[in-house]
Amino acid sequence: xxxxxxxxxxxxxxxxxxxxxxxVSKYLADHGAEVIRIESSVRxxxxxxxPPFVNDEPGLDNSGYYADFNSSKRCVSLNLxxxxxxxxxxxxxxxxxxxxxxxxxxxxxxxxxxYEDLCEIRPDLIMISMPMxxxxxxxxxxxxxxxxxxxxxxxxxxxxxxxxxxxxTGVAYTDxxxxxxxxxxLLAALDHRQRTGEGQNIDFGQMEAAIHATExxxxxxxxxxxEQEALGAGHADHAPYGTYxxxxxxxxxxRWIAITVTNGAELTALARVAGQQSWTSMDAAALDAAIxxxxxxxxxxxxxxxxxxxxxxxxxxxxxxxxRNDPQLAHRGHFWMLDHPTMGHRAYDAPSFRLSxxxxxxxxxxxxxxxDNEYVYKDIVGMSDEEYVEHLVSGAFD
Amino acid sequence: xxxxxxxGPLAPFRxxxxxxxxxxxxxxxxxxxxxxxxxxxxxxxxxxxFIGPFRGDVVDxxxxxxxxxxxxxxxxxTLDLTTPxxxxxxxxxxxxxxxxxxxxxxxxxxxLGLGVEAIRSSHPGLVHTSITPFGRDGxxxxxxxxxxxxxxxxxxxxxxxxxxxxxxxxxxxxxYTQASAQAVVGTLIAHYQRTRTGQGQHVDQSMQEAVTFTHxxxxxxxxxxxxxxxxxxxxxxxGGYKSGQYVYExxxxxxxxxxxxxxxxxxxxxxxxxxxHHGMAEDLTSDEWLAxxxxxxxxxxxxxxxxxxxxxxxxxxxxxxxxxAQLVSEAQQIRNGWGIVHTPKDLLENEHLAARxxxxxxxxxxxxxxxxxPWAKLSKTPLSVRHRAPHIGEHNDYVYGDLLELTDDAxxxxxxxxxx
Numbered sequence: 165x166x167x168x169x170x171x172x173x174x175x176x177x178x179x180x181x182x183x184x185x186x187x188v189s190k191y192l193a194d195h196g197a198e199v200i201r202i203e204s205s206v207r208x209x210x211x212x213x214x215p216p217f218v219n220d221e222p223g224l225d226n227s228g229y230y231a232d233f234n235s236s237k238r239c240v241s242l243n244l245x246x247x248x249x250x251x252x253x254x255x256x257x258x259x260x261x262x263x264x265x266x267x268x269x270x271x272x273x274x275x276x277x278x279y280e281d282l283c284e285i286r287p288d289l290i291m292i293s294m295p296m297x298x299x300x301x302x303x304x305x306x307x308x309x310x311x312x313x314x315x316x317x318x319x320x321x322x323x324x325x326x327x328x329x330x331x332x333t334g335v336a337y338t339d340x341x342x343x344x345x346x347x348x349x350l351l352a353a354l355d356h357r358q359r360t361g362e363g364q365n366i367d368f369g370q371m372e373a374a375i376h377a378t379e380x381x382x383x384x385x386x387x388x389x390x391e392q393e394a395l396g397a398g399h400a401d402h403a404p405y406g407t408y409x410x411x412x413x414x415x416x417x418x419r420w421i422a423i424t425v426t427n428g429a430e431l432t433a434l435a436r437v438a439g440q441q442s443w444t445s446m447d448a449a450a451l452d453a454a455i456x457x458x459x460x461x462x463x464x465x466x467x468x469x470x471x472x473x474x475x476x477x478x479x480x481x482x483x484x485x486x487x488r489n490d491p492q493l494a495h496r497g498h499f500w501m502l503d504h505p506t507m508g509h510r511a512y513d514a515p516s517f518r519l520s521x522x523x524x525x526x527x528x529x530x531x532x533x534x535x536d537n538e539y540v541y542k543d544i545v546g547m548s549d550e551e552y553v554e555h556l557v558s559g560a561f562d
Numbered sequence: 563x564x565x566x567x568x569x570g571p572l573a574p575f576r577x578x579x580x581x582x583x584x585x586x587x588x589x590x591x592x593x594x595x596x597x598x599x600x601x602x603x604x605x606x607x608x609x610x611x612f613i614g615p616f617r618g619d620v621v622d623x624x625x626x627x628x629x630x631x632x633x634x635x636x637x638x639x640t641l642d643l644t645t646p647x648x649x650x651x652x653x654x655x656x657x658x659x660x661x662x663x664x665x666x667x668x669x670x671x672x673x674l675g676l677g678v679e680a681i682r683s684s685h686p687g688l689v690h691t692s693i694t695p696f697g698r699d700g701x702x703x704x705x706x707x708x709x710x711x712x713x714x715x716x717x718x719x720x721x722x723x724x725x726x727x728x729x730x731x732x733x734x735x736x737x738y739t740q741a742s743a744q745a746v747v748g749t750l751i752a753h754y755q756r757t758r759t760g761q762g763q764h765v766d767q768s769m770q771e772a773v774t775f776t777h778x779x780x781x782x783x784x785x786x787x788x789x790x791x792x793x794x795x796x797x798x799x800x801g802g803y804k805s806g807q808y809v810y811e812x813x814x815x816x817x818x819x820x821x822x823x824x825x826x827x828x829x830x831x832x833x834x835x836x837x838x839h840h841g842m843a844e845d846l847t848s849d850e851w852l853a854x855x856x857x858x859x860x861x862x863x864x865x866x867x868x869x870x871x872x873x874x875x876x877x878x879x880x881x882x883x884x885x886x887a888q889l890v891s892e893a894q895q896i897r898n899g900w901g902i903v904h905t906p907k908d909l910l911e912n913e914h915l916a917a918r919x920x921x922x923x924x925x926x927x928x929x930x931x932x933x934x935x936p937w938a939k940l941s942k943t944p945l946s947v948r949h950r951a952p953h954i955g956e957h958n959d960y961v962y963g964d965l966l967e968l969t970d971d972a973x974x975x976x977x978x979x980x981x982x
Contacts, residue, residue, distance in 0.1 A: 329816065
């Protein structure tokens with residue numbers, strides 16, 4: 165079993181929360197960095213309070229939402245509002261190569277933990293701040309969530325049924341988009357430090373990265389003056405290109421297949437599979453309706469196989485249940501089963517790429533809140549037993 | 563064309579880019595980070611030059627806005643990889659490259675000299691990244707996928723759209739975007755390892771698996787509760803629990819008015835004061851309602867239902883009365899993380915992005931064109947948008963003359979033979 169040691173010796177103080185920050189540090193942790201989540205029971209990481217909970221019992225160490233984003237990490241509890249909190253945080257940072265955070269900019273300023281402050285402790289530090297709208301500018305202090313940021317970045321404008329309200333994706337989309345940009349910037353900065361010894365600060369405005377996911381939306385406006393509109397499942401240049409309802413599976417009537425055609429050969433192949441030669445000369449709306457009628461009689465998985473074997477790009481609209489049973493994801497080992505002290509044997513997502521020599525290794529399930537206090541405060545920071553107990557009793561580790 | 567020297571963190575490195583629309587953003591991100599990216603095109607021009615929209619809606623391989631968007635910061639050299647001489651030149655180029663990023667279908671890779679083992683043995687120091695629909699091997703490896711097939715098979719479309727209606731996708735291709743952006747992360751992890759050891763490796767990126775990353779909480783929800791999150795329409799779903807509406811119509815467009823926690827958000831009382839200030843709180847100022855809202859503060863997503871419907875009705879009426887800017891700036895003052903649903907025009911006119919100098923002007927022969935600017939601000943090694951997308955073979959002289967030191971005669975011969 166190959167063990168990933170890419171980031172062996174790299175230590176990260178992870179102050180970030182919810183999606184964007186933890187998903188950036190997860191890349192590092194799953195490839196061997198020692199990532200220390202710094203959290204507090206006084207103001208818990210919101211995802212620890214978010215469902216799904218095992219047995220539907222809310223609990224800070226019982227959220228699957230939190231767990232999935234925090235594999236392979238350590239966690240200390242530290243109350244930054246406590247009089248000793250910031251000083252202790254700085255002692256952790258002094259032992260770290262990277263600091264990550266995703267608060268609005270006032271938080272780190274109030275604690276005296278801006279990049280400039282922390283450089284005095286650790287001159288070669290790399291710090292990445294990932295607020296919604298960046299560290300500067302008139303909206304810098306604005307709060308938000310991934311559902312809102314997909315709207316602010318223009319993605320919701322392009323995610324709707326034609327002519328209807330901009331509903332956006334059903335997920336907090338930018339939380340699962342901008343971490344890749346942030347991680348890329350951070351990794352490039354880390355490589356620069358490895359080669360030159362120089363650390364730096366990264367001001368990562370989530371909206372600015374998310375706009376890069378709007379394809380030609382910006383240039384169509386700046387060059388052609390056209391505001392692109394949402395097309396449902398459709399495509400501006402290709403038809404048929406949509407999702408079509410299939411036969412029920414058991415009592416599940418919500419089965420769909422995506423069928424897309426991008427050239428004449430694929431259209432011919434589609435018509436052949438359906439046994440409908442007239443489809444190659446039908447107008448787009450009639451063809452769309454005919455396909456929908458046909459797929460209603462077809463089992464989604466079987467139809468996908470037949471279309472793919474004929475060379476038509478098609479795929480089942482897979483549900484979470486389908487993903488867990490997907491043979492391709494299984495072949496790639498996407499889901500890892502890890503044992504958590506309170507949540508039990510649970511599935512975690514691995515990174516979506518496979519490195520041939522140093523693949524990701526999810527070394528452990530998500531940490532309990534404060535699970536690594538003794539190790540971090542004593543072994544890394546160097547507190548004596550007496551000092552540790554003193555802080556514990558005073559509430560600094562709440 | 564304007565060129566400024568790259569100051570980005572990857573400035574010392576060279577990338578060979580053999581990507582189609584599935585992976586073009588990956589090469590561009592490496593270019594944004596400062597690397598020299600050489601896009602290799604077949605002699606007639608890359609197929610993605612024919613993807614619309616086009617400048618002025620006139621089809622022209624030099625005027626594809628798709629090409630412009632995803633190929634700025636790149637150089638172009640033409641090369642016919644299907645010829646023996648083309649293969650030889652490709653090998654010489656890889657000798658001088660640090661990264662290879664390609665989107666070759668797995669069943670065509672060996673014939674084009676893009677087999678994983680072949681490249682590893684000839685160029686052990688190279689980081690070789692493959693971006694394919696389903697990955698380089700496995701039962702679906704040779705299946706075809708467009709963006710919609712990627713968002714469907716990766717699970718995003720099942721979470722996108724309204725109940726009882728067809729699943730949809732973001733019209734701007736997110737399967738391609740996710741595959742490209744995640745491939746860059748994998749590429750840079752491999753690169754970091756190479757900086758330590760000198761050894762390259764293969765990075766196998768699957769679009770389907772990249773899309774799977776976007777499930778939000780849907781996978782643990784299935785794992786733990788045995789419930790599939792579904793298509794929430796104008797709402798959201800966490801842990802299998804549906805919440806109410808969050809996109810509201812304002813006087814001049816839409817706002818995303820997401821509240822987090824409790825029936826009316828963590829700032830419920832302040833929100834009611836705010837509505838009351840505008841005379842639109844209706845009965846929400848009553849003791850009965852305040853008690854109800856306080857009682858749900860600890861619950862992240864309370865069930866919708868009559869109470870939720872009533873709060874929604876109040877908000878629907880309230881939002882319609884005001885502009886988006888007024889609603890969102892006032893909401894932010896009471897720590898409600900609302901945002902504006904921006905159209906393209908809104909974004910280009912946005913004061914915040916302007917204040918952060920986000921947009922960049924790039925010179926084309928035809929015009930100066932405004933592009934999105936760097937996606938991160940690095941204090942010591944800044945990202946940059948240095949120049950427009952290249953014309954077909956615009957940098958053949960540099961690539962074959964300067965880098966490979968071919969003579970003019972040799973280059974003319976290659977051109978006559980249709981190799982470059």
